[in-house]
Amino acid sequence: MNYEEAKNKFISTWGSLGTLWGINKAMAQIHALLLISPDPLSMEEIMEELQISRGNTSMNLRQLIDWGIVFKENKMGERKEYFTSEKDVQELSRQIAKERSRRELKPTIKVLKDVSNIKEDGTAKTEELIKQTKALHDMADTLDIMMNKVIGQDHNWITKTLVKLIK
Amino acid sequence: MNYEEAKNKFISTWGSLGTLWGINKAMAQIHALLLISPDPLSMEEIMEELQISRGNTSMNLRQLIDWGIVFKENKMGERKEYFTSEKDVQELSRQIAKERSRRELKPTIKVLKDVSNIKEDGTAKTEELIKQTKALHDMADTLDIMMNKVIGQDHNWITKTLVKLIK
DNA sequence: TTTAATTTTCAATATTTTTTGAAAGTTTGG
DNA sequence: CCAAACTTTCAAAAAATATTGAAAATTAAA
Numbered sequence: 001m002n003y004e005e006a007k008n009k010f011i012s013t014w015g016s017l018g019t020l021w022g023i024n025k026a027m028a029q030i031h032a033l034l035l036i037s038p039d040p041l042s043m044e045e046i047m048e049e050l051q052i053s054r055g056n057t058s059m060n061l062r063q064l065i066d067w068g069i070v071f072k073e074n075k076m077g078e079r080k081e082y083f084t085s086e087k088d089v090q091e092l093s094r095q096i097a098k099e100r101s102r103r104e105l106k107p108t109i110k111v112l113k114d115v116s117n118i119k120e121d122g123t124a125k126t127e128e129l130i131k132q133t134k135a136l137h138d139m140a141d142t143l144d145i146m147m148n149k150v151i152g153q154d155h156n157w158i159t160k161t162l163v164k165l166i167k
Numbered sequence: 168m169n170y171e172e173a174k175n176k177f178i179s180t181w182g183s184l185g186t187l188w189g190i191n192k193a194m195a196q197i198h199a200l201l202l203i204s205p206d207p208l209s210m211e212e213i214m215e216e217l218q219i220s221r222g223n224t225s226m227n228l229r230q231l232i233d234w235g236i237v238f239k240e241n242k243m244g245e246r247k248e249y250f251t252s253e254k255d256v257q258e259l260s261r262q263i264a265k266e267r268s269r270r271e272l273k274p275t276i277k278v279l280k281d282v283s284n285i286k287e288d289g290t291a292k293t294e295e296l297i298k299q300t301k302a303l304h305d306m307a308d309t310l311d312i313m314m315n316k317v318i319g320q321d322h323n324w325i326t327k328t329l330v331k332l333i334k
Numbered sequence: 335t336t337t338a339a340t341t342t343t344c345a346a347t348a349t350t351t352t353t354t355g356a357a358a359g360t361t362t363g364g
Numbered sequence: 365c366c367a368a369a370c371t372t373t374c375a376a377a378a379a380a381t382a383t384t385g386a387a388a389a390t391t392a393a394a
Binding site: 001002005006007009010013017020021023035036037038086087089090093103104107108111112114115118121123124125126127128132133135136138139 | 168169170173174176177180182187188189202203204207254256257260270271274275278279281282285287288290291292293294295296299300302303306
């Protein structure tokens with residue numbers, strides 16, 4: 001596999017993985033491209049490389065910037081904007097975990113809390129609803145804490161130690 | 168919020184969460200319904216409750232069974248099949264983690280491994296590609312181990328201890 | 335067997351999500 | 365201020381995904 005093949009394989013794989021994670025293909029591919037590009041790229045270059053439209057590129061770049069994993073850069077003497085991605089995968093996973101927690105976990109936790117707090121009425125179905133939503137609430141809460149703390153903080157040693165311990 | 172409202176809220180929330188996690192709405196809602204139902208339900212009952220077609224119900228039930236989180240049951244003297252879900256959320260998360268690892272993480276890890284193994288050619292772009300895909304490979308590998316070991320095994324105490332430690 | 339109950343399959347349809355591209359908006363050098 | 369360079373917006377089109385429903389397949393009771 002040469003450079004060109006490897007690059008394409010990486011970009012397209014990252015793109016499909018993104019889809020599976022609720023991130024659209026263009027967004028994931030732009031990210032992949034910037035991640036392996038040694039220098040910042042302009043919008044034109046991204047469009048050209050990935051064969052996607054200007055509008056698509058613009059919207060997805062903006063979203064990546066919102067997520068905090070892509071940054072704008074300006075080259076002196078140039079009017080065009082250039083883009084570059086967060087290169088530290090630790091920081092990357094932290095941002096992604098944060099975003100997913102905010103968009104997916106937090107709202108679910110709220111609903112589970114509300115639902116599990118309805119009052120008992122002595123019926124089996126109500127009891128089951130409360131029991132199961134409570135259990136899910138605890139789980140979601142634990143997962144949320146882990147995502148925001150374990151993955152988030154800089155104590156990468158916890159991860160490493162843990163992995164060695166259980167591998 | 169009364170029982171009926173709480174139930175509907177739970178089912179529809181679980182349904183949208185599913186979508187976000189790459190599980191379709193019907194599948195997630197069927198699962199939610201079975202999870203809070205004290206007794207096994209027939210296909211008719213599921214269709215009726217969720218207002219979905221027979222085909223849809225059949226296909227998604229089958230997938231839930233494949234995932235190992237829903238089971239068939241037979242009532243004596245009855246021809247119809249009844250369905251019930253895994254009620255232990257610990258076991259549930261284990262099955263889901265396993266399935267997601269198999270379908271999402273494992274193939275990605277393989278590609279990252281292949282891509283990061285292309286040979287150096289002295290150019291900056293090749294160096295960057297190798298460096299970043301190696302880093303992602305390590306991360307994906309760690310995540311995979313954690314999903315299959317920490318969430319998977321029965322040592323729930325690790326989770327609990329860890330959460331207390333870092334909360 | 336035969337038949338009736340039940341489940342599965344899958345082409346057609348509907349829905350949702352993504353992408354396009356051209357018009358509108360913004361920024362900056364002259 | 366004007367005009368060129370560039371970016372954003374968003375309605376329409378395309379693509380991807382999910383759902384339907386009726387025909388085919390399966391199962392088991394009679």
